[in-house]
Amino acid sequence: MNELLKLLSRYEIESNTKDLIPVLTHNSFSEKNNSRYVFLGQFAYRGIVATWVFENIAGTGTQLQHYLGNLLSQKRLESYYEKWKISKVRIASTAQIDQQKHIFVYAVLGYIVENASEEQLQEFVFNQFIASADHLLPSVYKHKNEWDKLVFLCKQEFNQKPKLITTISDDKTNKIEVFLNDEVIGLASSISFKYAKKKAITAALKHITIEIEKKLTKSPVYIENEKIRKENLEVEKLQVKQVRQEKHLLRNKTHQEKMAVRRQLIEKEAQELDRKRKEVKQKLKEKASKKGVNTIYREYTAEEIAAMSVSKRRNLQDKGIISKGIN
Known part of the structure; x- marks a missing residue:
């Protein structure tokens, strides 16, 4: 129902939900039904379109007749049933409308004929039925003239x-x-x-x-459509912005996780280096604690150094126990 109200308001045709209920009510399940609107849509609306075609389209009478028949064919009318989203209206729980979609479209057209002004009708006919039917034009039509x-x-x-x-x-x-x-x-x-x-x-x-x-x-229709177009553009911009923000946040999160792993690795390496440094320091302490009278790591007097053999002195110098300058 909302889609139909939007369609009619686009052409400034007065309408309300209460008036549209009979339009969407088939005579097979209610006495207050759309049969009179269907009649008006089948014949009055068809006549309005025929007049427009006669005044604006080139071709013989037979060609115009075929063109009009294609414009208002059952298959094309059924496409408007989907386009105007009449299928979303709960017409009746027991309604079987697979073969009667065009009937509801005729009813809508009849309602438009009854409530629209001449100018509104002409605009509706052209925008909804003529503008999208170039492929149906008679073959004599000169596209490039x-x-x-x-x-x-x-x-x-x-x-x-x-x-x-x-x-x-x-x-x-x-x-x-x-x-x-x-x-x-x-x-x-x-x-x-x-x-x-x-x-x-x-x-x-x-x-x-x-x-x-x-x-x-x-034109009010153009102004309204332009407003809708700009609103849709703003929505698209916001969606694009949101996608970019999500990607940015995802990149930041991935980078943070990567840096956290790297920091853990660096910290682990630092701890390992500190452990090795402490281990070396501890060994040096242990080595220093071994120095004494009964070990080679004790301190030697000048007389002891002078009395020891050359190989022993050189061995102690290589170990750093005595200075190399002492002979």
Whole structure:
């Protein structure tokens, strides 16, 4: 229900939940149902779309008939059932609607016909059904004909057909002017008629698209969509920022864990070095404690050193017990 309310508010069509309940109620399980809305959607809305196609799309009657049939085909209507999220509305616990999705879409269209203004209807028809159906256009439609594009845009937006006027000066220069409501919207001059015409039409197209853009930016629908787009961008930015922050925190945590392991290793190595240093110191103490009268680590007098053999003296000097300078 919320999605339908949002859809209608986008085009400023007045609506409320109470009014929409019959629209989503099938006649197979309630007397207050959507059958009258379905009728209005099948015939009145179809007529509105047919009028729009007649006024804006090139092609024979048969081609337009096929185009209209494709625009409002059952398969395409069923896609709107999903697009407008009608499937999320609990219509009835016993409802079997797999083969009747298009019926509910017709009911919604009938409700729109009943409650929308002419301008709102035209905007809804174009945005929801025409703009997304270029692939369904009749084969005679000229996608790359600039003049046809200009005529289409002028008729659609200003309800007027542009006029192209050519004047040739004395020096045989072709001056091409494109008029819309007595206003020049495109102008070009050249010796070549073909070049001047193409350039003038291109200038007119540029002028018209700028005017359409100005008109569009003031539209409540555009303003609302732009607001939604900016809000979505802000949400995306916040999500990206959050992902970056999470990655940053994860990197910091990983680095901290790595440094903690490294500090433990350094501390362990330091403890091992300290243990070895103390062990060496202890051995030296033990070695010093062994010095005495009955050991070679005692102190020798000058007479004892002079009396000992050369090999013994040299042995004691190598062990650091007596100084090497003593002979």
